[in-house]
Amino acid sequence: QVQLVESGGGLVQAGDSLRLSCAASGRTSSSYTMGWFRQAPGKDREFVAAISWSGGSTYYADSVKGRFTISRDDAKNTVYLQMNSLKPEDTAVYYCAAVGPYYSGSYYSPAGYDYWGQGTRVTVSS
Numbered sequence: 001q002v003q004l005v006e007s008g009g010g011l012v013q014a015g016d017s018l019r020l021s022c023a024a025s026g027r028t029s030s031s032y033t034m035g036w037f038r039q040a041p042g043k044d045r046e047f048v049a050a051i052s053w054s055g056g057s058t059y060y061a062d063s064v065k066g067r068f069t070i071s072r073d074d075a076k077n078t079v080y081l082q083m084n085s086l087k088p089e090d091t092a093v094y095y096c097a098a099v100g101p102y103y104s105g106s107y108y109s110p111a112g113y114d115y116w117g118q119g120t121r122v123t124v125s126s
Helices: none
Strands: 002-007 010-013 017-026 033-039 045-051 058-060 067-074 078-083 092-099 120-126
Touching: 002 092, 017 033, 017 092, 017 120, 033 067, 033 078, 045 067, 045 078, 058 067
Parallel strands: 010 120
Antiparallel strands: 002 017, 017 078, 033 045, 033 092, 045 058, 067 078, 092 120
16 A cells, blocks of 8 residues: 655745645555646546656656656655646646556556545646
8 A cells, every 4th residue: 555645735826836745655655656647626637747666757748848847755755746837727636646566558547546645736826
């Protein structure tokens, strides 16, 4: 089992920055690929970013590429999502997710992830 707890959400203005954190605990959490997803009201949960268990590969949705950066610190069992140049359309609940090291499917689909946090709300005002 892996437990995930997100933090760092809040209310900001367009153009501001936020850094989300996802603290992981449980067995061998450092061997999991970690992802961030978001869900806006009335919309499906969508992929934001993912980072491989080694940290050597990162993946981003086109809508956030160049503005968001995912990173991980395995010594702290924490994954981060640095969000810069925030836009009102980034408003959503952001979820951290984990998938095991033997997963061979798409990191872009929420269906492949085994563990989820409770989410942290990000609101960007115009």
